[in-house]
Amino acid sequence: MFSHLLKPIWKRKFKNLLLSLEILLAFFVVFGLVLMSVRYTQLYHLPLGFASDNVWSVRMMSVGEAGKKNDTATAENFQRSLAALPEIERLAYFNYSPYSNSTWSSAVYMPETKLRFKINVMEMTDDGPGVLNMKLLEGRWFSAEDEGKAERAVVINKKLAMEMFPGKSALGQTIYDGEPSSQGAQLLRVTGVFEAFRNKGEFMAPTSFAIMRHSINSSKDRMEFALLKVKPGTSRAFEAKLNQQLKLIRNDWSYRIAPLADMRRAKLTEDTIPLMILAVMAAFLLIMVAFGLFGVLWQNTTQRIPEIGLRRAVGASSGDIYRQIMSEQLLLSSIAMLVGLIFLIQLPLTGVLGEAANWPVFIVACLISMAVIYVISLLCSLYPAWRASRLSPTEALHYE
Known part of the structure; x- marks a missing residue:
């Protein structure tokens, strides 16, 4: 046939x-x-690695170089004033927001072999994982107990952990942020491992990702984004009230407010x-x-x-x-x-x-x-x- x-x-x-x-x-x-x-x-x-429900993004845009440096008093003032609003349950600072099309690429090195691994990085304060409802596979999130230590706390995803430490646990391991021989290299201590974090949304390809702890007391640079965990059912009418409260703190700054759910749809x-x-x-x-x-x-x-x-x-x-x-x-x-x-x-x-x-x-x-x-x-x-x-x-x- x-x-x-x-x-x-x-x-x-x-x-x-x-x-x-x-x-x-x-x-x-x-x-x-x-x-x-x-x-x-x-x-x-x-797995996306975080939840956007009932989370609002506030971008705080300052004028001049002075506004880009971390000011502990200003950061604490924002935190106290916003936490006083009944609609806000939790607040954390980030260097960029999920769904914002931002990416911070870097490289980490093994101390002994000096092997180089390309990664995506995000910085957040201690309440960041709670705001985004992030889950750990093992270990712990960074916290106040990591303040003042010589080794900066970092949490990495499973993909990076398997690449850097095949066949063994990544917990407690030290890595370098930057080439070990360079002057600006910083020693990091892995405190936890999470499944994934795809900050650009559901259509972002998985990458090796590291989340570093930001301290409003000791870090040099100011975090430009604040993510707010609001109560369920909070309407967009809250945006005007929130903007008014922000202006009371720093009237010379401009603010861009958006629910993460809207940013996700866009x-x-x-x-x-x-x-x-x-x-x-x-x-x-x-x-x-x-x-x-x-x-x-x-x-x-x-x-x-x-x-x-x-x-x-x-x-x-x-x-x-x-x-x-x-x-x-x-x-x-x-x-x-x-x-x-x-x-x-x-x-x-x-x-x-x-x-x-x-x-x-x-x-x-x-x-x-x-x-x-x-x-x-x-x-x-x-x-x-x-x-x-x-x-x-x-x-x-x-x-x-």
């Missing part, structure tokens, strides 16, 4: 070349869209825009390919009317003709996609796209893309196959 289908395809190889190229193009387009969608889905279901929309644009472009391209595929199939079927008449004359039924046209199209689609897979399999093998094309994502994307192409091919071949199967032997043999 396979050779019976393959021989007619091979005899018309030049005519089928255009058809194969259209199928191959459609396969590449569908694969790109599906790969991106599957990767987004995979990322969305990974970030999700921003991240999905490229996918939606690609989906629209892919839809238009697939429609064009489908019309082209339908036209080529109709033309090929019309040119084969004498062949179809001969088959009907020697006893083939209309169902046999119908199945032959459909089977040939499926076989041609399979050959085109097999060629495409030879090229696409290089993505996970070479790692050119990194984790965006990991094996689970690649396999699922291939299966879905192949299913879509098979459906398009079948739909485009339904009418030409039906027209061919309706031809009578006499009509087909007299066709000119």
